[in-house]
Amino acid sequence: MQLEVHHHPYVKELLTRYNVAMDSNLGFFDRAFKDIAISDYENVLQTQSIEPETIAKNLGKVVHSTEKFLDYIKRTRRYNRTYSLQATWASSCTHDPEVCAVVLVGIAPMLYAGLRCLIDAAADAFMEGPASIQEHSLISVLETLGYEGQPKRGKVRSSDIRSALSDVNKDVLNVLYDLAGFWAFY
Numbered sequence: 001m002q003l004e005v006h007h008h009p010y011v012k013e014l015l016t017r018y019n020v021a022m023d024s025n026l027g028f029f030d031r032a033f034k035d036i037a038i039s040d041y042e043n044v045l046q047t048q049s050i051e052p053e054t055i056a057k058n059l060g061k062v063v064h065s066t067e068k069f070l071d072y073i074k075r076t077r078r079y080n081r082t083y084s085l086q087a088t089w090a091s092s093c094t095h096d097p098e099v100c101a102v103v104l105v106g107i108a109p110m111l112y113a114g115l116r117c118l119i120d121a122a123a124d125a126f127m128e129g130p131a132s133i134q135e136h137s138l139i140s141v142l143e144t145l146g147y148e149g150q151p152k153r154g155k156v157r158s159s160d161i162r163s164a165l166s167d168v169n170k171d172v173l174n175v176l177y178d179l180a181g182f183w184a185f186y
Helices: 009-019 028-033 054-073 089-095 097-128 132-142 158-165 168-181
Strands: none
Touching: 028 158, 054 097, 054 158, 054 168, 089 097, 097 132, 097 158, 097 168, 158 168
């Protein structure tokens, strides 16, 4: 994991989830008073009676909110499309929805951690202003996450990133977090 993102508590938490067996027998005190998501100790698909329609709606929120950010990133002249215009999430998922589910669950931890790091770095940079250490840290986080558009696009401002990520709210991050734990039960 890159230095720019590995020190964040939620990144450490996700890494721990993959390296330490999960305790699904938490006591009342742990569940009531610790900051532990239900998906950390329960199969929420079974215990919360979540219907496929609810899952689809929540995934729609994730796709919509991240699409806004991706549209911002793609405006750079250095953006090179990796896939053809015909290769879309919708067309791929219609053809083989199980493969799409596997891919989404597989990338959920990285997407969650990357978005959280970017949101935090942009907020810190916005508060401290241009030419601050936090502004340079934001650029480092962007580069760590694969953004290479800086020279052609001009200076990326923290306000631009915050605006581009404005639809990535707590609900969207919670959906991604729950998906990141999906592996624990299946």
